[in-house]
Amino acid sequence: MDKKKLVILAALLLFLVVLVIIYLNLGGTAKPKPTQFISASQSESESEEQIESLTIILFFPSEHDSLLHREAREIIPESSLALQAKRVISELLNGSQRGFLSPIPPETRLRELYITKEGVAYVDFSREIMDKHLSGSSAEMSAIYSIVNSLSYNIKPIKKVFILIDGGEKKTLGGHIDLTSPFQPIYDIVAK
Amino acid sequence: MSSDAGSIPAASKIVINDREKLYKLRRGIPKLALAFSLVFLFLNVFSAPQSQPVLRISAQDYDNYSRVTIQSSQPLSSSIEQNDTFVFVKIRANTPFRIQRESFRSRFIKSVGWSQGSGSYTLTIKTEHENFSLDSFKVQNPPRLIIDIHPNKGQDPPIAETNRSGTNPQTADPECIVIDPGHGGLEAGAKGKFGTLEKDLTLAIGMKLAEIVRQTRASNVVLTRDRDVDVSLEDRSAIANNNKATVFISVHVNGSYRKGAAGPETYFLSKDATDEESRRLAFMENNSKELENNIQAEDEDLIKMILWDMAQTAYLKQSSQLAEDIQSELNLLWGTRNRGIKQAPFKVLTGVACPAVLIEVAFLSNPQEERKLLTEEYQRKIAEAIYEGLAKFLRENSH
Numbered sequence: 001m002d003k004k005k006l007v008i009l010a011a012l013l014l015f016l017v018v019l020v021i022i023y024l025n026l027g028g029t030a031k032p033k034p035t036q037f038i039s040a041s042q043s044e045s046e047s048e049e050q051i052e053s054l055t056i057i058l059f060f061p062s063e064h065d066s067l068l069h070r071e072a073r074e075i076i077p078e079s080s081l082a083l084q085a086k087r088v089i090s091e092l093l094n095g096s097q098r099g100f101l102s103p104i105p106p107e108t109r110l111r112e113l114y115i116t117k118e119g120v121a122y123v124d125f126s127r128e129i130m131d132k133h134l135s136g137s138s139a140e141m142s143a144i145y146s147i148v149n150s151l152s153y154n155i156k157p158i159k160k161v162f163i164l165i166d167g168g169e170k171k172t173l174g175g176h177i178d179l180t181s182p183f184q185p186i187y188d189i190v191a192k
Numbered sequence: 193m194s195s196d197a198g199s200i201p202a203a204s205k206i207v208i209n210d211r212e213k214l215y216k217l218r219r220g221i222p223k224l225a226l227a228f229s230l231v232f233l234f235l236n237v238f239s240a241p242q243s244q245p246v247l248r249i250s251a252q253d254y255d256n257y258s259r260v261t262i263q264s265s266q267p268l269s270s271s272i273e274q275n276d277t278f279v280f281v282k283i284r285a286n287t288p289f290r291i292q293r294e295s296f297r298s299r300f301i302k303s304v305g306w307s308q309g310s311g312s313y314t315l316t317i318k319t320e321h322e323n324f325s326l327d328s329f330k331v332q333n334p335p336r337l338i339i340d341i342h343p344n345k346g347q348d349p350p351i352a353e354t355n356r357s358g359t360n361p362q363t364a365d366p367e368c369i370v371i372d373p374g375h376g377g378l379e380a381g382a383k384g385k386f387g388t389l390e391k392d393l394t395l396a397i398g399m400k401l402a403e404i405v406r407q408t409r410a411s412n413v414v415l416t417r418d419r420d421v422d423v424s425l426e427d428r429s430a431i432a433n434n435n436k437a438t439v440f441i442s443v444h445v446n447g448s449y450r451k452g453a454a455g456p457e458t459y460f461l462s463k464d465a466t467d468e469e470s471r472r473l474a475f476m477e478n479n480s481k482e483l484e485n486n487i488q489a490e491d492e493d494l495i496k497m498i499l500w501d502m503a504q505t506a507y508l509k510q511s512s513q514l515a516e517d518i519q520s521e522l523n524l525l526w527g528t529r530n531r532g533i534k535q536a537p538f539k540v541l542t543g544v545a546c547p548a549v550l551i552e553v554a555f556l557s558n559p560q561e562e563r564k565l566l567t568e569e570y571q572r573k574i575a576e577a578i579y580e581g582l583a584k585f586l587r588e589n590s591h
Contacts, residue, residue, distance in 0.1 A: 063452060064452070137446055138555075
């Protein structure tokens with residue numbers, strides 16, 4: 001008797017699992033992808049275009065006021081958060097395409113970027129960010145918050161940003177803003 | 193850049209996997225040591241090969257004692273001996289250490305040296321006076337040996353003597369204004385189109401301000417530098433705290449990528465105080481057991497030091513008032529609209545235990561302002577405007 005019961009139970013379970021799988025599959029195919037009906041040669045080129053580009057927002061200072069300004073940019077999504085974050089920084093390092101100011105010396109390279117489970121991004125820049133940096137509190141603030149805001153805004157899991165230089169912690173970029181603590185983004189210095 | 197007190201970047205806990213341990217590290221030892229440990233951690237994260245164990249020696253002054261911290265990547269086995277003005281710390285070592293000494297300036301410690309014996313290292317700490325008492329304890333994660341040197345009564349350091357002018361220490365300390373001319377030495381700060389250096393202007397204006405305060409008030413005036421020398425940011429705030437400053441004023445000249453940027457700005461520290469405080473409390477609760485085990489003597493000192501690190505957060509309200517008083521005078525002088533009171537995490541302000549502001553008197557990146565800044569007349573006018581704001585603040589806060 002017990003054996004029979006067990007068998008029935010097992011069968012029931014199996015049935016349920018199958019049902020769930022079917023249900024999930026139906027859900028997935030409910031909206032057929034357009035590529036499904038295209039011949040093989042076409043679908044290849046199609047699927048390349050199918051990778052939706054992603055809009056990111058970069059923050060740059062402007063000549064006209066002391067605020068940071070948004071600049072949208074299309075990027076191809078990367079496979080991991082860290083790679084995506086690296087991409088955001090490299091776009092920032094490339095400078096504005098709309099005539100905003102570049103707050104980071106163009107010689108600066110991104111050495112490494114690492115995101116902890118707790119949402120702290122450690123961003124390691126080459127030393128040009130310090131050596132070639134225009135000295136002054138305002139210049140330092142715009143560099144730091146263009147980095148911090150751009151990262152936190154686009155990569156949601158990033159809550160705080162820790163800026164490292166040449167693999168290590170530095171006190172300041174040029175004698176002003178404290179780099180020994182992580183930064184949180186400030187959005188009220190962004191133009192509406 | 194921000195004028196909003198609400199959303200402020202927090203000076204906060206470093207979070208990697210080992211949260212509490214790292215946090216403890218952060219609170220327990222001076223920031224310099226933190227810097228090094230972070231570098232170390234970072235290297236570990238990116239799997240750099242581990243080399244020879246390192247022994248890091250650093251020293252820092254606190255209110256009435258000096259602390260020597262010996263940090264290692266391995267557990268430390270040590271003995272301490274006190275003799276005359278010397279403290280000998282013998283550290284047993286099976287493998288050779290790489291010794292890293294950090295430069296320091298201290299009122300109670302003359303020098304820290306080391307020598308290598310067979311299977312051990314001896315650190316020699318030379319103190320300023322022979323009459324001192326010693327406290328030492330070990331802290332883990334990473335292993336640290338901490339040695340506190342307390343000078344005994346009647347041996348107040350020279351700085352404190354000039355400050356107290358012989359009064360009963362129980363009565364209120366005399367007013368002491370600490371003026372901090374920004375940058376100096378190799379660190380020139382912002383540069384103008386005509387070659388003007390920020391460090392020269394801050395010194396010129398700082399000296400003029402000191403002169404005015406001396407002539408007008410019966411207060412102590414201390415300059416963090418009175419010539420073209422390097423002074424670390426930590427030393428600047430230490431000078432303020434060692435002198436029991438009433439007010440700390442850091443003088444800077446701004447620089448911006450914007451050619452049109454103009455006008456004075458007065459900053460006070462931004463810190464996510466409540467966030468920070470709650471984290472510290474959580475840390476204290478979580479680690480109270482560990483602290484009991486590791487620290488035999490004077491937990492109070494440790495707690496005091498933890499509080500010391502957040503010194504400026506307790507003065508933010510007064511600091512913002514001081515910023516307002518000074519900024520409105522500078523606005524009158526430059527004919528600027530009343531904007532320019534801002535908050536930012538300035539390194540030099542974090543550890544100052546009194547109302548403290550950092551003034552960007554004008555933009556050196558703006559040629560018109562640079563030209564004005566070069567004239568004695570404008571430097572004096574700026575110093576006078578700062579003094580007017582300071583005087584107003586002191587009137588409002590006199591009890």
